[in-house]
Amino acid sequence: MGEFYLLFDVGGTDVKAALATADGELLHVLREPTARPEPGGDGATAVLEQLSDLADRLGAMSAQSPIGVGLLVCGLVDAEAGVGLYSVNLGWRDVPLRAMAEQRLALPVGFGHDVTCAARAELEFGAGAHVPGGAQNAAVLIIGTGIASALVVDGRMVLSGGYAGELGHALVPGGLACPCGATGCLETLGSAGAIARRYYEATGVSGGAREVFAARAQGDHVAQRIIDEALDALSFTLAQLAASVAPEVVIIGGGLAQAGSPFFDDLQARLAARLSYHRLPQVLPARLGADAGLRGAWLAIRDRMREVS
Amino acid sequence: MGEFYLLFDVGGTDVKAALATADGELLHVLREPTARPEPGGDGATAVLEQLSDLADRLGAMSAQSPIGVGLLVCGLVDAEAGVGLYSVNLGWRDVPLRAMAEQRLALPVGFGHDVTCAARAELEFGAGAHVPGGAQNAAVLIIGTGIASALVVDGRMVLSGGYAGELGHALVPGGLACPCGATGCLETLGSAGAIARRYYEATGVSGGAREVFAARAQGDHVAQRIIDEALDALSFTLAQLAASVAPEVVIIGGGLAQAGSPFFDDLQARLAARLSYHRLPQVLPARLGADAGLRGAWLAIRDRMREVS
Numbered sequence: 001m002g003e004f005y006l007l008f009d010v011g012g013t014d015v016k017a018a019l020a021t022a023d024g025e026l027l028h029v030l031r032e033p034t035a036r037p038e039p040g041g042d043g044a045t046a047v048l049e050q051l052s053d054l055a056d057r058l059g060a061m062s063a064q065s066p067i068g069v070g071l072l073v074c075g076l077v078d079a080e081a082g083v084g085l086y087s088v089n090l091g092w093r094d095v096p097l098r099a100m101a102e103q104r105l106a107l108p109v110g111f112g113h114d115v116t117c118a119a120r121a122e123l124e125f126g127a128g129a130h131v132p133g134g135a136q137n138a139a140v141l142i143i144g145t146g147i148a149s150a151l152v153v154d155g156r157m158v159l160s161g162g163y164a165g166e167l168g169h170a171l172v173p174g175g176l177a178c179p180c181g182a183t184g185c186l187e188t189l190g191s192a193g194a195i196a197r198r199y200y201e202a203t204g205v206s207g208g209a210r211e212v213f214a215a216r217a218q219g220d221h222v223a224q225r226i227i228d229e230a231l232d233a234l235s236f237t238l239a240q241l242a243a244s245v246a247p248e249v250v251i252i253g254g255g256l257a258q259a260g261s262p263f264f265d266d267l268q269a270r271l272a273a274r275l276s277y278h279r280l281p282q283v284l285p286a287r288l289g290a291d292a293g294l295r296g297a298w299l300a301i302r303d304r305m306r307e308v309s
Numbered sequence: 310m311g312e313f314y315l316l317f318d319v320g321g322t323d324v325k326a327a328l329a330t331a332d333g334e335l336l337h338v339l340r341e342p343t344a345r346p347e348p349g350g351d352g353a354t355a356v357l358e359q360l361s362d363l364a365d366r367l368g369a370m371s372a373q374s375p376i377g378v379g380l381l382v383c384g385l386v387d388a389e390a391g392v393g394l395y396s397v398n399l400g401w402r403d404v405p406l407r408a409m410a411e412q413r414l415a416l417p418v419g420f421g422h423d424v425t426c427a428a429r430a431e432l433e434f435g436a437g438a439h440v441p442g443g444a445q446n447a448a449v450l451i452i453g454t455g456i457a458s459a460l461v462v463d464g465r466m467v468l469s470g471g472y473a474g475e476l477g478h479a480l481v482p483g484g485l486a487c488p489c490g491a492t493g494c495l496e497t498l499g500s501a502g503a504i505a506r507r508y509y510e511a512t513g514v515s516g517g518a519r520e521v522f523a524a525r526a527q528g529d530h531v532a533q534r535i536i537d538e539a540l541d542a543l544s545f546t547l548a549q550l551a552a553s554v555a556p557e558v559v560i561i562g563g564g565l566a567q568a569g570s571p572f573f574d575d576l577q578a579r580l581a582a583r584l585s586y587h588r589l590p591q592v593l594p595a596r597l598g599a600d601a602g603l604r605g606a607w608l609a610i611r612d613r614m615r616e617v618s
Contacts, residue, residue, distance in 0.1 A: 076586070086586070137469045151553065153469055158462050160446045163555035163588040170552035171545060171583060173482035181585030236480060240549045243479035244460065246472035274480060276490030277385070277395070279472040 009293030012089030043091030070297030077113035110304030117296025119150030143256035235270035253286025318602030321398030352400030379606030386422035419613030426605025428459030544579035562595025
């Protein structure tokens with residue numbers, strides 16, 4: 001029969017949960033909206049109750065009990081300390097999520113940040129697995145409603161107490177006022193959410209970034225301008241990285257990555273035009289899709305079990 | 310008597326050389342212009358001859374022979390491979406400097422990048438030694454004619470094959486055409502050299518950045534604008550770092566750091582205004598001054614001797 005893990009990827013919108021083999025094969029996957037607390041209630045407690053319920057349902061699908069849990073959450077995370085530092089969406093600040101989950105589920109919990117671990121999975125099993133010699137210096141950007149990211153330098157994930165890899169809130173020229181409180185953040189121009197929102201504001205036509213790319217392909221000048229500004233902003237931030245941590249590869253996932261090879265070719269060309277003697281990163285599409293988080297949760301519990309044993 | 314090291318800090322303008330004790334105390338320091346090759350000659354050979362000559366002169370000052378050499382060079386460096394990748398000033402590309410120096414001087418050579426190692430020394434013995442708990446995540450910028458820099462994340466120096474920490478050539482809004490070939494590099498606005506040059510271009514008055522700061526203090530509007538633009542550019546790049554690798558401290562050395570506490574207060578305030586939930590780095594002046602490179606060379610040979618023994 002082998003051993004089983006429970007995997008959870010807790011995002012601001014959805015929770016994904018899976019029962020997986022010790023080798024990381026996903027046997028059953030559940031997905032549902034992330035639980036919200038009752039008015040006056042506590043975000044962490046609401047999520048832990050949801051995880052416990054999901055664990056019961058997944059546990060019932062297997063003859064054997066799971067032996068460990070991989071738990072990823074969004075927001076700012078101190079993975080080493082096992083603490084959710086801050087999440088606007090889920091409504092917590094400085095909560096010891098790993099310890100709370102271990103108590104609630106009575107299993108060892110490998111804990112981490114959703115995008116950092118999804119990025120590790122992309123590097124280990126996805127686009128990074130196809131880089132000759134491995135990606136020792138890499139950036140992974142997940143571009144959807146916002147932009148989340150993770151960095152690897154000299155073969156190690158950059159943590160910096162949980163504050164590293166917040167590229168969605170790196171400043172770009174011409175960037176707009178951001179809900180985070182700063183002005184000029186990359187995700188105000190370069191995210192799929194920003195492209196759709198700005199197109200709607202300019203034209204009254206609603207839809208996703210995909211529709212804006214389609215409009216551009218048909219010669220729509222507003223769509224052209226908004227996508228140009230998004231690509232300029234993204235290439236600016238990638239050029240900054242080339243001068244600071246010098247990634248060899250940049251892996252882009254999320255909704256915007258589905259814009260396909262014209263998007264990647266254009267971004268690569270704009271990045272090349274911005275750089276001189278710097279190391280030019282190769283911009284690659286992510287390969288794992290929606291399961292990257294669950295694969296990352298598997299990495300988190302795999303590492304945790306090695307520590308425990 | 311104890312054991313002695315020879316230390317060399319080879320910059321684009323000067324070579325500094327020292328005889329040091331095994332504990333890092335500098336006993337004798339020599340400084341002279343960096344050797345240039347004969348027309349058609351080779352930059353690396355000219356520098357190695359100079360080092361050999363300096364070694365003879367320093368060796369003559371001690372009764373005992375030195376047992377190791379710390380050698381730092383400017384430009385792009387692959388420290389682990391012992392290779393000078395590229396230096397415009399010194400005229401080399403892909404030269405195995407560590408092996409060449411070991412052969413020429415018949416001693417083990419600890420090899421590294423001048424600013425990276427000076428930054429390590431600042432962190433270990435200088436400003437970083439005064440950070441409670443140590444600076445696990447730090448950036449060091451040496452701002453003079455240009456801007457050189459080094460990054461530490463999660464307690465380790467970022468190398469990325471020698472391409473990391475090139476913050477002088479990170480892009481900033483409004484940045485100018487740079488000799489490196491890119492447009493918009495930080496050092497076209499934010500370096501001491503840029504401040505002096507831009508003031509000269511605007512007014513015909515020559516001098517250093519120090520004189521431009523003095524002019525600003527007397528109400529000179531041109532000086533005010535140029536220094537404002539320099540501080541905006543520097544705070545922009547530091548804000549980028551806050552979103553990518555999230556340093557806790559930023560240590561600034563070189564000529565511009567001598568502008569004193571109004572400069573640091575102003576830069577800190579502009580940086581704070583750019584950030585929101587990011588970790589706000591503390592901006593500190595460097596403490597080691599002109600010897601930071603030689604102290605860094607000592608770190609390079611200390612590490613090398615540990616490897617050898």
